[in-house]
Amino acid sequence: VSALVVLSGGMDSVTALHYAATVHGRVDALSVHYGQRHARELDAARWQAKDAGVTWHDVLDLRDLGALLTGSALTDDVDVPTGHYADESMRATVVPNRNAILANIAAGVAVARGLDAIVLGVHSGDHAIYPDCRPAFVTALEELLTVANYDAVRVEAPFLHTDKVGILRVGRALGVDYSRTWTCYVGRDPACGACGSCVERREAFDTIMVRDPLRYVGDGTAVPL
Numbered sequence: 531v532s533a534l535v536v537l538s539g540g541m542d543s544v545t546a547l548h549y550a551a552t553v554h555g556r557v558d559a560l561s562v563h564y565g566q567r568h569a570r571e572l573d574a575a576r577w578q579a580k581d582a583g584v585t586w587h588d589v590l591d592l593r594d595l596g597a598l599l600t601g602s603a604l605t606d607d608v609d610v611p612t613g614h615y616a617d618e619s620m621r622a623t624v625v626p627n628r629n630a631i632l633a634n635i636a637a638g639v640a641v642a643r644g645l646d647a648i649v650l651g652v653h654s655g656d657h658a659i660y661p662d663c664r665p666a667f668v669t670a671l672e673e674l675l676t677v678a679n680y681d682a683v684r685v686e687a688p689f690l691h692t693d694k695v696g697i698l699r700v701g702r703a704l705g706v707d708y709s710r711t712w713t714c715y716v717g718r719d720p721a722c723g724a725c726g727s728c729v730e731r732r733e734a735f736d737t738i739m740v741r742d743p744l745r746y747v748g749d750g751t752a753v754p755l
């Protein structure tokens with residue numbers, strides 16, 4: 531089986547990449563610059579794609595599209611909220627129709643290359659806030675790709691019913707280097723430590739009692755912003 535991983539450079543998609551590389555004969559990766567504040571994720575994506583030994587890694591520049599997807603703290607001049615993902619304030623981090631857009635682009639590339647599947651790093655911790663990370667989305671997407679193409683493209687979401695802690699456990703078993711992933715929504719180095727994405731990541735490392743290799747503001751390893 532061959533697959534194309536939608537690779538942001540964050541923990542989830544990076545772990546999905548390495549997981550896919552162990553279970554599939556061929557793995558490609560696709561990253562998209564849609565104007566997210568944390569574009570440095572793309573540097574992490576490049577490093578990880580090489581580390582995972584992908585056949586092709588493409589970084590697609592869709593910043594013009596991202597500029598039309600206004601209203602999100604990730605792409606627009608809106609403050610990044612702090613706290614937990616479950617908080618209502620996190621809706622500010624929803625990018626309009628993001629995963630449907632990214633998955634359909636990936637599916638087109640997969641069809642063009644004759645690949646069997648696309649791989650998404652969505653997980654259960656995203657379900658509360660992001661409709662396009664829920665099981666219903668994955669099911670509907672696969673149905674769409676089946677009717678939209680002569681050769682159906684499968685949708686794999688290996689962490690759909692797994693949380694961040696589970697992802698971390700899988701990734702550590704696979705030897706993923708999490709110092710080469712980028713999670714923070716703000717996108718400055720060191721990571722803010724307070725946005726929903728940072729909070730979730732730090733809690734996951736705390737839960738498995740492993741030190742997060744990333745530098746955070748105020749953790750004594752870096753100067754504040």
Ligand SMILES: [Zn+2]
Pocket residue numbers: 713714715716721722723724725726727728729
């Ligand atoms: Zn952050």
